[in-house]
Amino acid sequence: MRAGSGVLAGALVATWALVYLVTQVIVSPPLAVGTTVVAGTVVSVLLVVGYPSALRGPRAATGLRRGARESARAEAGHGGTRSGRAGAGLPVRRSMPLRSGLTADAARRTAELLLPLLGGDAVAITDRETVLAFVGAGDDHHRAGATVASTLAGRVIAKGRTVVGGTPRALACADPGCRLRSAVVVPLTVGTRVVGTVGVFRAGTGPVPRDQVEDMAAILSLHVELAELDRERKLAADARLDALRAQINPHFLFNVLNTIASKSRTDPDEARQLLLRLSDFFRYAVRQEGQVAEFAQEYFFVRTYLSLEQARFGDRLRVRYDIDPQVLTAHVPVLMIQPLVENAVKHGLADKVEGGTVTLRARVDPLTRTTSIRVTDDGVGIPADVLERLTNGSPAAGEPGDDWPSGDGGPGRSGRSGVGLRNISLRLATLFGERFALDIQSSPGGGTVVDIRMPLR
């Protein structure tokens, strides 16, 4: 359960306890049961509806601090560690240690779990170079961190198949006092690639059943493979975000700089303001860490962008924000709203001579715990075939992305100047799985509505 839902549940329990206390315990005679239930229900509904304001709204400072901590954690994740969260929204399962990757800590905890299960006297887990964990008899001289090259595990990695060592000599232990007499060492594989080994050692007669160790190794291999998939998924999510950052159109920069240059003679104060806004815009785009950010930060980014575009388009570009107070502290994917607004300006209004209005509407539904963001323009709209392609998520041949062409429905004068809806959709899917909706409604000449609904965070 997410922290916000936990607080809400706790507040609801406390509310019902208070209603019970006030109507049944400290008062004589107690209130009738039916009336008490009605009173409790009314108070509960008020609490649920007001929760995002009453409990989320005032936490300005802590919300920002938490955002910073999440960013720091995400940054730490970039450092190469495989433990902890694999980025916001990509939780790593902790029930099976190797699910978070083949690390020394995960290997040690896995070996401790396997030791009583497999009936051996010691369990070792290695990667391709070093012993990650050795638990059980002989751990005084079989130490984690040793190289595997000259051991039984080294042979398993070289051959890529199970090796059974039935004699102390086969174990190649240099310690004459070593009690271990036999071992079964099985490779851990990801696809066809050997990434490590798991070995079960015995001090008594005969090795443990080979099938048993191989079955366990297959399960462990699956967990390691899933961990690698998680890591690749996180890398893909980061790459999509980087792609969005990289797609800040140089034409946009040229246009803004030209606007500032022209205003520097006629209105130096406004030119300075625009320069500051341009600085804010690029600072946010470059510095924003993590996969999610507070809506207020994304809102700042959007209005910074739109104020720069308004300086360029003048009265042709009108903006209307319709922001629910409760949505300001909700967390949304980073760089999600600005590309939608940019598409509305570039593809919806730029080609319309008389200009138009871009509307950003953001709402929170406290009952369904949903955040809803809608970007509307009354521009030229999207041609039916392009809309069909966008909603089906299949870019046209030769079009590597998912941008729609310029608003005249032609072959796209602006080329790939827009930013990817598909990119946004993929990032939403990474963060929320199936629990989001991205709808596009448009008609030629009738404007465009892009609506995103996602779980409230």
Added chain:
Amino acid sequence: MDPDDVDEHDTPAEVDAAFRTLRRVAITHFLLFLAVVTGVPALSLTLGWWSDARIEGGLSPGFAMAAFGLYAFFLVVGLAAATLSNAVESRMLGGDHPGADGADRHEDQQ
């Protein structure tokens, strides 16, 4: 000229959006205030228990509410409205402001 000397200003659309959001906050809290204030006499008229029951000290729930509860509610609703309004204003107007104090305006060269 020191860039920190430049007064930032918000666009009309941003101020308009902040105004409408703050108006929504004010109306919501006023409606809540109105509902509770009118609820006390309404309960006195419709629910006998509200006037007839007794709590510690021999007070009826209605009397206790009028004597103490309403003032506590006024305090809570006032604080909630003020806090939320401040939070809304700080988020919807001005800059993002790691650099509001000018410290971050001078981007570090890394």
